[in-house]
Amino acid sequence: MSNKVELLSVPGEWSLPYSYSAGETVSKFLVEIRDNARIIATKCPQCNRVLMPPRSYCERCFVSIKDNWVELPPKGTLEAFTLVTNKFEGLPDPPYVICYIKLEGADTTIPHFLTGVDLSDPEKARQKIKVGMPIRLVFKDKKEREGRMTDFRVEPA
């Protein structure tokens, strides 16, 4: 018998459907976006932090904050960004910009795509985008909103 072994591999694939439960707090937040184009967040009465996206509890004070809602304006600042020029399998075709934004009055950030910037020349586009720059939310028309974070766009203010 030869010492050289022919090395084999067996193919496999995962494709598993799920339905992710948003729960009461995040559902209320998403319904408010869908029905009224308004952003609401929860505020901890003990440490006064405003959590956006909202959570039902404050992880630091460890108290329930599920009934303590505040409204936030559809504007804020860009806290971080990346201009993606590489194609990742199963993810959108580049180029696109992902960012973290902080709405006025919030203490935490949310991820989103940054739109409204011409990306035809990535190098030029990148120089137009600055950490700390003001941004605004632009809601889709009511009939197109479906209770998702994609019901609004984020663009430079």
Place this chain on the structure above:
Amino acid sequence: MARRAVIVGTGQTKYATKRFDKSAPDLIYEATSRALDDAELKVKDIDAVVFGMAPESLDGINSMDKWCADAAGAWNKPFMRVNTGGATGGSTALAAAYHVTSGLFNVVLAVAMERVGETPDAQRVLNRIYDPILASDFALNIIAAIAMETSRNMEIYGFTEQHMAMISVKNHLNALNNPYAHLQMKITIEDVLKSPIVCWPLKLFDCCPRSDGACAVIFASEDRAGKMVPIPAWVNGMAAVTDITVPGETGGAGWQAARAVWKAYKMAGIDKPRQQIQVVEAYSPFSSMEMVLYENLGFCKPKEVAKLAESGFGEMGGEVPFTPSGGVMCSNPIGATALVRVAEAAIQVMGKGDKRQVPNVKTALATGAGGSPGPGSGSFNTAMILGREPS
């Protein structure tokens, strides 16, 4: 600590994109056997096994621990699996050390494995670690997330892509001295700056590879210290800090890692890290992550990271070498990666580093970080401080 733990042996496989020659249990068996040989122990000497593996869809097998437990020498013994994402290996080491310091077990094996090469694009898998309702619509993955953190940290810490390239060149050079390293190539600053942009500001050579491989580290109680091997590595400090998965607040990357490290410093009696630590095995899959650690781990004052990179502070022969192994930038078997940091720190303390050995190491630091990073937030962070003598 109820009693001290020491490291008496380490074992690693060669890391590569795809280890066609080994099944997953084979990789674990190889790392475990090498650690047993290094410690001059037999499998019967191991009292318990802690096994680390990160998200299962990287490897494509659910509950892989059941397929792999026997290859880790766990037959007829206590066994548990640990998963804290990129910090898995650090948490695995901590769990094994806790077993020993609790007084319940004398000799405990920490072993971790990942096969990132089994799926064609790990970032597609890592997109699924984010909140499926609020976050994963936005094409997040680890490279994009660290790129965002970096865009922010360049402002906060005052460094440029050129400085990041210096770190990358240094780590790739170090990997040439490490027979286990996955990427082994000499590159220049210009090569890094001209490599394709993946997610600005990260370019290809600012980023780690995806690797298959396994690592094992054997912990023993202090009364066994001198009996097993001539020079064990004493666990003088260990800590972990958890942050939330919703990113936000202040600070940049490395800020949370620093909280774990400073807790471990306190346990080890370290208040001047630059004077008291001779080598750091930093968990930095991306060049920009190592930059911020210089400041956050107390090796320089605020806004001095760029100056430190320029001075060659972290190079072999520099004041405090960072990642003589080439680090995560040159080998990243995800669930095992932070355990490799512990193994490499132990190797430095035990004087077994051969071509990558830093002279006169009395104290070494190993860090770990994982979870879903965002601006100023990583989910899980670990630190372990190893010493030639008990502190």
